[in-house]
Amino acid sequence: MENSNLSNAAAPKNSNLWMYILLIVLALGIIGLSIWLISVKRNMSELLTEKEMQRIELVSELDSLMFEHAQIKESYGDLSDSLVAVDSIIQANAAEIKQLLNYKWDYFKVKKKLDRLQVISQGYVRKMDSIVVVNEVLTEENLQIKEEIQQEKRKNRDLEQDKEELVTIVEEAAVLSTYNLQSTPVHVKGGGKETETDKVKRVDRIKICFTLGKNSILEPGIKTIYVRIAQPDEEILVKGRGEEYTFMHQGELIQYSIMEDIDYQNTAQDVCLYWNKRASLEMQPGLYNVDIFHGDNLIGETTFTL
Template identity: 35%
Template structure:
């Protein structure tokens, strides 16, 4: 009986120990599972926060490329490829965010994989930041160079325009200085005896005297002097078949023409108008032209 009692007691103790061990094992398993779940959730929360930051940083880099800073134009067509890559990586970030929110990632293995993918996305982002910063620096340098070239061009253009204006002004001055000058103009009405007369009905000739002033700047050689005599009614005294000469882009008729040899010295000349029409009483205007310029004018009264 004693032996049997000892055996039964030992069995009870063993059973009690087994039950206790099972209970403790289950509790430890539950605790471990709970801790594992907590750790997994913390990892997921940490990754979600990291993904949110990544998404924001990818958006920043995209904005840099797509619109530039201060409303500037996009850098170049070469950035289109980089923009596509950034958008693709941004989509991966969004996909991981969705997976974490949907609680599909539960195993330690998957969480470890996700951590690796997040790390990869971070490294890729760093490479994009380097490329974009390089693009911005290059673009800033090119803009500065372009601004400098533009400023130099504008300065050169302004200087060229100034020189052209000065040249034009100098040319005008030279032309003005070279223009002949008819002075001391006088008109003497003559009768048929070549005597001065005051009777308009007896005038047969208008004797016109003038002087071409000395001008060492004017070109020497053959010169044609044209004279226009305007009557009081503003009609030109002109002979039938008379020619024209160029003045201010037009061909205009003349009353008298004379060829001279001009040597730059003061030259006194005479011209004569033979009266074949009825002269009007009043003030006559007389003008002289040479080399396409008006060189002198005066008036006389009959």
């Protein structure tokens, strides 16, 4: 009986012991799990921090690459327009990488794309350098061609100037010339004898003599010579007032006193022409100017005084 009571008393003690042991094991398990969870959390935090740092690094690398690309484009100016297609590829890849970095992303995948973008960008620079070299060569050739064109233009101008000078020389050489010019007021006596006079009232005619110079350039043949005699008041001594007593000189119709056709054969030739005074004309005292014309050229000048 006594042993039975002892057994019954020991049973609760054993039950409590196992409960304590179980509680201790559970407590130790909870403590271990807590320690493990804390460790995992710390590791996750470190991983997230490391990943964020990697993201920032990749973003910085991408921004640096695109900034450098923009500077390269700006430095090449209008030449960069020739590689618009390559630039579009670079911009599209950069946009894709940015989008990946803003959401769920894989470091190695983004890094691979970034490395590929860098290769494309380097290829862009090489192509631009090639274009610059080609452009410099073309520019140099263009400048050389322009210089050659300018030289040819200068040569042409010089030739044209020489031609104009030669034409001027020929034109000047192709003009009749006169020398030994004399204009003499004459009084005609009975029997037709002429005597020189300086008396206004005794003048019957004016005798104008000159020598046409030798000129082998001119075409031989009939040359029409015009003489204008201007009185002191500059009025021209003419045979009449109609247009039949005028000739064209440098685009202007002017009066003449004497017109004579002369058969010129390129040799020196003495010529004497006469202007006969009308009986009704009263001549003025003073200085008279005599001009001799052939075509548009004034070929001789002389004067006399009454």
